[in-house]
Amino acid sequence: MDFDDSPEEAVWRDRCRAFLEAHAALKPERVDWGESYWAKARTVEEEAAYDLRCRAWQRAKFDEGWAGLTWPEEYGGRGLSSHFAAIFAEEEGRFDVPQGPFAQSIGMAGPTIIAHGTEAQKKRYLTPMLTGEETWCQLFSEPGAGSDLAGLRTSAVLDGDEIIVNGQKVWTSNAAEAAHGMLLVRSDVEQPKHRGITYLLLDMSTPGIDIRPLRQPTGRAEFNEVFLDDVRVPVENVLGEINAGWGPILTTLTNERTGIGGQSPMVDDAIELARTFGVAADPVVRQDLARLHTIAATVRFLGYRVRTAASRGVPPGPESSVLKLANSRRLELSGNVTMSIMGARGTLYGDDAEMSGFWQNYAFLGQWMSRIGGGTDEVQRNIIGENVLGLPQEPRPDKGVPFKDIPV
Numbered sequence: 178m179d180f181d182d183s184p185e186e187a188v189w190r191d192r193c194r195a196f197l198e199a200h201a202a203l204k205p206e207r208v209d210w211g212e213s214y215w216a217k218a219r220t221v222e223e224e225a226a227y228d229l230r231c232r233a234w235q236r237a238k239f240d241e242g243w244a245g246l247t248w249p250e251e252y253g254g255r256g257l258s259s260h261f262a263a264i265f266a267e268e269e270g271r272f273d274v275p276q277g278p279f280a281q282s283i284g285m286a287g288p289t290i291i292a293h294g295t296e297a298q299k300k301r302y303l304t305p306m307l308t309g310e311e312t313w314c315q316l317f318s319e320p321g322a323g324s325d326l327a328g329l330r331t332s333a334v335l336d337g338d339e340i341i342v343n344g345q346k347v348w349t350s351n352a353a354e355a356a357h358g359m360l361l362v363r364s365d366v367e368q369p370k371h372r373g374i375t376y377l378l379l380d381m382s383t384p385g386i387d388i389r390p391l392r393q394p395t396g397r398a399e400f401n402e403v404f405l406d407d408v409r410v411p412v413e414n415v416l417g418e419i420n421a422g423w424g425p426i427l428t429t430l431t432n433e434r435t436g437i438g439g440q441s442p443m444v445d446d447a448i449e450l451a452r453t454f455g456v457a458a459d460p461v462v463r464q465d466l467a468r469l470h471t472i473a474a475t476v477r478f479l480g481y482r483v484r485t486a487a488s489r490g491v492p493p494g495p496e497s498s499v500l501k502l503a504n505s506r507r508l509e510l511s512g513n514v515t516m517s518i519m520g521a522r523g524t525l526y527g528d529d530a531e532m533s534g535f536w537q538n539y540a541f542l543g544q545w546m547s548r549i550g551g552g553t554d555e556v557q558r559n560i561i562g563e564n565v566l567g568l569p570q571e572p573r574p575d576k577g578v579p580f581k582d583i584p585v
């Protein structure tokens with residue numbers, strides 16, 4: 178690909194900068210990660226204030242036509258190619274603006290509804306995502322169905338023009354704040370497991386939903402268990418067809434992997450940490466930092482590749498698994514390298530630690546966000562093995578077997 182802007186792209190980049198400069202300040206040359214979201218556990222009030230700032234910034238973008246750049250114009254977007262959105266994201270990344278709780282809504286639910294939704298669903302849901310008024314959560318994983326998502330057992334029974342849902346979801350990020358959920362249910366146990374699943378758009382204020390927070394090792398509780406007890410969902414909230422949820426599911430998962438894979442590297446900060454600890458000349462540390470630099474560059478170029486494909490109208494495919502896997506490797510390495518640079522001081526936490534525990538939280542404990550969330554590293558390797566390298570498929574003894582006959 179060509180890394181330089183075309184004349185049209187250069188004009189667009191200037192317009193992006195003009196908007197951003199009018200509304201936000203540039204990030205300082207050296208970001209103080211010790212003050213960032215990833216370093217410190219915040220109080221409930223601080224979390225709420227941050228959430229408001231995120232929504233205000235999203236609203237400001239929407240009001241001036243900078244939200245949903247690739248989304249259709251009739252739902253509040255701009256109908257542009259993803260190349261232009263990528264340039265805006267690059268420029269926005271240089272500014273000190275709050276990046277909010279929109280990964281599940283704008284990053285995942287939106288593209289899925291655009292691809293599979295009815296006209297009424299697009300009209301109802303898309304614009305409030307872009308304005309930041311309504312956030313979403315992803316009700317996919319269950320206690321017995323994570324990697325093997327098609328093994329999900331939350332039940333759905335049709336009752337007139339409603340579907341009655343019973344079951345439990347788990348690891349549901351940001352469920353407590355979400356207005357809606359992407360909910361997967363087992364609607365036909367007579368069919369094999371990848372069929373007989375229905376994708377529902379769930380109003381999270383529906384009676385029968387019980388959300389219970391789960392505390393993480395970082396001290397935060399973004400995760401939740403969600404219990405669904407006789408929850409009634411109107412049939413008009415089915416996304417796609419009843420029993421044919423697997424197509425929309427793949428759209429959501431591919432967008433999720435692309436989003437997780439696209440996070441920014443911080444190699445310079447790790448190098449600075451080595452200088453602070455007086456080990457920048459240590460040959461082993463230098464070798465580790467060189468490895469980190471290499472994997473960070475790989476992630477960046479893979480990101481360009483995914484975006485270039487998208488700008489040519491090719492939707493993200495298995496390369497999003499490669500990107501996500503490379504990003505997991507980057508986070509794993511940055512966690513291990515920075516902990517080894519800090520030595521015994523790496524065991525400190527919170528205000529006692531270097532940069533208020535940023536490296537401990539973001540890179541060391543946080544690596545599991547990418548290594549497990551959105552599909553584990555092992556599952557990404559399976560996808561790459563089968564769909565990219567053409568290796569033989571994993572044995573699937575339950576293939577074609579009616580779901581009700583698969584042993585629990």
Ligand SMILES: Cc1cc2nc3c(=O)[nH]c(=O)nc-3n(C[C@H](O)[C@H](O)[C@H](O)COP(=O)(O)OP(=O)(O)OC[C@H]3O[C@@H](n4cnc5c(N)ncnc54)[C@H](O)[C@@H]3O)c2cc1C
Pocket residue numbers: 314315316317318319320321322323324325347348349350351545546547549550551552553554555556559571
């Ligand atoms: C930060 C974070 C956020 C999340 N947010 C959400 C959310 O908002 N909504 C939601 O629905 N879920 C969410 N999840 C859940 C996540 O999708 C699951 O944890 C993940 O899919 C793994 O499922 P599991 O935990 O059941 O592990 P399991 O599937 O039980 O896997 C256990 C181990 O076995 C390995 N394994 C399983 N199958 C295979 C195989 N076929 N080949 C090789 N190895 C295999 C796995 O790699 C793993 O090491 C989140 C998870 C994290 C970490």
